[in-house]
Amino acid sequence: MDGKPVFQASEASIPDSCPSVGNEDVQPKATRTQRFLGLFWDTFEGDVEERSSYVMLGYFIKYLDQQNYSNAYVSGMREDLHLYGNERNLLVTYFNIGIILGTVPSQLIQLKYVRPSLWIPSCELAWSILVMAMAGAKNPQTLYALRFFVGLLESCSFPGYSALLGSWYGPTQLAKRVALFEQSSAIASMFSGYLQAALYEGMNGKGGLRGWQWLFIFDAIISIPIAVWGYFAIPDQPNDTRAFWLRKKDREYAIQRQAKMGRAPVRHLTLRKLRQVFTGWHLWAFIFPYLMVAQAGQGFNFFNLWLKAEGYSTVQVNTIPTAGSAISLVASLVFGTIADRTGRRRDTSIVVCVIVIVANILLSVWNIPKAALLFAFFLSFVSAAAQPIVIAWGQEVTQGNGELRQLLVATGNIFTYTFSAWVPLLIFPTYDAPNYKYGYQILILFGGLSIIGIWLFGYLAKREIC
Incomplete structure (x- = not known):
């Protein structure tokens, strides 16, 4: 756009057998020990300044405040507010509607009017207050309204942080960092489970x-100071950062590295650029696999309902799924590191999709030994490893267009949350829990479509580059 190529790839973004296009190595030389440690985490090979990031904390509170309803639901909220119908799924639907309506406008605001370092923390503060207000809800209608506005405000978080990561990190670094960023959600799920278990045992009935x-009150208390710190910690884009903690040489290094990687900075957004973004193949070829891997991997969301139906205690229902969150964290880092080190985004993400399909096959059969069903639920947590690879791949494929990179995940999120607004209502109705008639079979279909989408995205990218 504006005379610049839409597609400008690095070696790590070239699918499999595509010939090299030559990308200057911008990493400092490392010792043998640093190279060995770099197999596990690459900043041992580079500058210390690259190790810190606020985005994990930001996404941690985002997911903590997004998913706490699930722990609350199995810890007394269902009985106290008489949520015996499809209200649990409707809580997701209203939240998703807020996300859908807010995602692209929020990203456009960050592109054109307000810096991410001002916009994102302000939204975080506002939704934290609304989460605290959920503790006072007396009926499902109040919860629906609050969940809608929490979703509307949270729409800034995931695409905003994904775009920031895509602006600061290179091809051999991005997938594992997106994985670690996304797996802040797994840490948040684990934390929420343990917190709810502790509050159920220690605070239930206190203060009326x-x-x-x-749980809602404590989540807000945790979120507010992190949101305030965001005003100072979020660095914005390398070419316009005002972060006080970045030295002049750090800023210069970040800009130089962007230029060497061929990663175009974000420029002034115009209607012409916006039209080109939404009419090009890159956006839509990315959205399809991005959407499908998200839909195929939602089976673990219903794990706690099965545990409750099996007669596990409230504490166990909140804590057992945290082992699955640990699995998703490890899987995401392992597969993300493999994708970064080998550059084989396509093959690595397809392997994850196959694992998820196996988990969904076991869950769809259902009438298998309890241990096998438990294994299938835990295996489904591996699905979290696919999306970070797809995001990193998309950022690399579109690195010659800053505006497209900014809108890539934001637009993908609209489709993901649109599907999530109605798919659970249709295939995972609460009144069928925990044994759903068609739910996991449909997830198998989504898994197959995700493999097709990943292959297609790789084919189109390879055709343009080779």
């Missing part, structure tokens, strides 16, 4: 509030 009400 139930344990699930205290």
Whole structure:
């Protein structure tokens, strides 16, 4: 756009057998020990300044405040507010509607009007207050309204942080960092489970509030100071950063590295650029696999309902799924590191999709030994490893267009949350829990489509480059 190529790839972004296009190595030389440690985490090979990031904390509170309803639901909220119909899924639907309506406008605001370092923390503060207000809800209608506005405000977070990561990190670094960023959600899920278990045992009934009400209050108390720190910690883009903690040489290094990688900075957004973004093949070829891997991997969301139906205690229902969150964290880092080191985004993400399909096959059969069903639920957590690879791949494929990179995940999120607004209502109705008639079979279909989408994205990228 504006005379610059839409597609400008690095070696790591070239699918499999495509010939090299030559990309200057911008990493400092490393010792043998640093290279060995770099197999596990690449900043041992580079500058210390690259190790810190606020985005993990930001996404941690985002997911903590997004998913706490699930822990609250199995810890007394269902009984206290008489949520015996499809209300649990409707809580997801109203949240998703807020995300859908807010995602692209929020990203356009960050592109054109307000810096991410001002916009994102302001949204975080506002939704934290609304999360605290959920503790006072007396009926599902109040929860629906609050969840909608929390979703509307949270729409800035995931695409905003993904775009920032894509602006600061290179091809051999990005997938594992997106994985670590995304797996802040797994850490948040684990933390929420343990927190709810502790509050249920220690705070239930204190101050006239139930344990699930205290969960919303404590989540807000955790989120507010992190949001305030965001005003100072978020660095914006390398070419316009005002972060006080970045030295002059750090800023110069970041800009030089962007230029050497061929990664175009974000420029002034115009209607012409916006039209080109939404009419080009890159955006839509990215959205299809991005959407499908997200839909195929949602089976673990219903794990706690099965545990409750099996008669596990409230504490166990909140804590057992945290082992799955640990699995998703490890899987994401392992597969992300493999994708970074080998450059084989396509093959690595397809392997993850196959694992998820196996998990969904076991869950769709259902009438298998309890241990096998438990294994299938835990295996489904591996699905979290696919999306970070797809995001990193998309950022690399579109690195010659800053505006497209900014809108890539934001637009993908609209489709993901649109599907999530109605798919669970249709295939995972709460009244069928925990044994759903068609749910996991449909997830197998999504898994197959995700493999097709990944292959297609790789084919189109390879055809343009080779």
